[in-house]
Amino acid sequence: MAPRIRPRRLFFALNSGRRLPAFAAVWFCSPPGLARSPLTSLGFPPVSTIIHFSPQSTTVNGFLGRYEKRLDDKGRLSLPVPLRRAAGDGSLVLLQYQAPALALFPGAAWETIQDRLMEYRRSDRDADAFVRRITSFAVEVTPDKLGRFLIPGWLQEAASLEGEVLVVGSLDRIEIWNPGLFDAHLEDGAPDASEFVHKIFG
Missing domain, CATH: 3.40.1550.20 (Transcriptional regulator MraZ domain)
Incomplete structure (x- = not known):
């Protein structure tokens, strides 16, 4: 069963859910959305997939309510x-x-x-x-x-x-x-x- 992905602006290893430092990632996804790619991080045990959530602004421009x-x-x-x-x-x-x-x-x-x-x-x-x-x-x-x-x-x-x-x-x-x-x-x-x-x- 695949682990649950938590949407944060950091990298996560999908097989363990363990947070890795940014320098350990050697691949980025292009915004918008999410993408996955198998890789081995530098100096860390192999992981099946690393996912990067592209930081995107959720601010609404304008006055509402x-x-x-x-x-x-x-x-x-x-x-x-x-x-x-x-x-x-x-x-x-x-x-x-x-x-x-x-x-x-x-x-x-x-x-x-x-x-x-x-x-x-x-x-x-x-x-x-x-x-x-x-x-x-x-x-x-x-x-x-x-x-x-x-x-x-x-x-x-x-x-x-x-x-x-x-x-x-x-x-x-x-x-x-x-x-x-x-x-x-x-x-x-x-x-x-x-x-x-x-x-x-x-």
């Missing part, structure tokens, strides 16, 4: 740990993205939006009002070591945030909603959802 959180007495929100990890270190841009929700953009994502806004303003003389609407409702925030950041009172008011809030991962951004308004928003968009599902997922 929904989390129930609460604003503290100072108007601070603590980012959920999975979203905090995905956002990385550094500042974020908080703005009223689509009424009545707020959105957090990492620096790189915001730079892309900023470039689009500048190009839009250059190409359309009537775009100034729209650009001002976006930028005047935007602030830079830097979460502390606990992932907390302050939502200014005027942005809380703009998004009807008070007490319990819903934090939603939305691919390139993090959205912050009044829970009741979020549910109503989903219900309003339900009739058109099937069309988008078909386009995206086939």
Whole structure:
């Protein structure tokens, strides 16, 4: 009976399950996936097969999930740990993205939006009002070591945030909603959802 293979980023001898140092292996498999090849390791008893699990990243790029959180007495929100990890270190841009929700953009994502806004303003003389609407409702925030950041009172008011809030991962951004308004928003968009599902997922 073949021994069970444990998926670690090290080499294992299949006949004994004994871990061997990396220098003992003289063969590598090409990613992706697994491969096996008989060999004799250098300076070790012969083994039937050595297997190498190619180190592959399992990190998902983008923000996912929904989390129930609460604003503290100072108007601070603590980012959920999975979203905090995905956002990385550094500042974020908080703005009223689509009424009545707020959105957090990492620096790189915001730079892309900023470039689009500048190009839009250059190409359309009537775009100034729209650009001002976006930028005047935007602030830079830097979460502390606990992932907390302050939502200014005027942005809380703009998004009807008070007490319990819903934090939603939305691919390139993090959205912050009044829970009741979020549910109503989903219900309003339900009739058109099937069309988008078909386009995206086939």
